[in-house]
Amino acid sequence: MEFSHISVLLDESIDSLSVKQIGIYVDGTLGGGGHSSRLLTQSEGAKLIGIDRDTEALAAAKKRLEQFGDRVIYHHGNYCEIKEILKIHNIDGIDGAILDLGVSSYQLDNGERGFSYNADARLDMRMDTDSEFSAYELVNTYADGDWLIEFDAVPYGGPYDAIINLESDRVEIKNIYFGTNNWDLEYNYWRYVDGEIVIWE
Numbered sequence: 001m002e003f004s005h006i007s008v009l010l011d012e013s014i015d016s017l018s019v020k021q022i023g024i025y026v027d028g029t030l031g032g033g034g035h036s037s038r039l040l041t042q043s044e045g046a047k048l049i050g051i052d053r054d055t056e057a058l059a060a061a062k063k064r065l066e067q068f069g070d071r072v073i074y075h076h077g078n079y080c081e082i083k084e085i086l087k088i089h090n091i092d093g094i095d096g097a098i099l100d101l102g103v104s105s106y107q108l109d110n111g112e113r114g115f116s117y118n119a120d121a122r123l124d125m126r127m128d129t130d131s132e133f134s135a136y137e138l139v140n141t142y143a144d145g146d147w148l149i150e151f152d153a154v155p156y157g158g159p160y161d162a163i164i165n166l167e168s169d170r171v172e173i174k175n176i177y178f179g180t181n182n183w184d185l186e187y188n189y190w191r192y193v194d195g196e197i198v199i200w201e
Helices: 010-017 034-042 055-064 066-071 079-088 105-109 135-141 146-150 157-167
Strands: 024-027 047-052 072-076 096-098 175-178 189-193 196-200
Touching: 010 034, 010 096, 024 034, 024 079, 034 047, 034 055, 034 066, 047 055, 047 066, 047 079, 055 066, 055 072, 055 105, 066 072
Parallel strands: 024 047, 024 096, 047 072, 175 196
Antiparallel strands: 189 196
């Protein structure tokens, strides 16, 4: 599947950085390189450190940003490790950073990645496909309730946790599939079908 992602709030994000003509910037969620491309085009002397956990995103960004040559440093990793990453590349400080947090449209559209609510695919949801730990291991191996302690910021976590806790001892959860594009948690029913969580209107 071809990598495609529309950058959110592109103009607003770059304008808010007040990009210098000579500066060092970090894109902590490089993705397809949309924000970085605009930044580097706007500032012909700027340099960029592009970080992403998704190797497919990094590959797409390298193609998109190829014209900027050695002005871009690519790093496979997590923006949370920014201090260590800057040390690795002998960079003492930066002039600005941008983070486009969340799941990309590419990750949602690519059913094999296991992010989409509408794709009948195995639970995965790994930002970093090199990681061995996926959503499948999370919901099938964590003790009841433990997963929300680590992921308590996930929207609708309560309903998910209630269902997984209810059934985890009796069924292997292989998939989560919302059977409609237009659903509301208040008016839908949760059902298990052959080890899969399914929501029907």
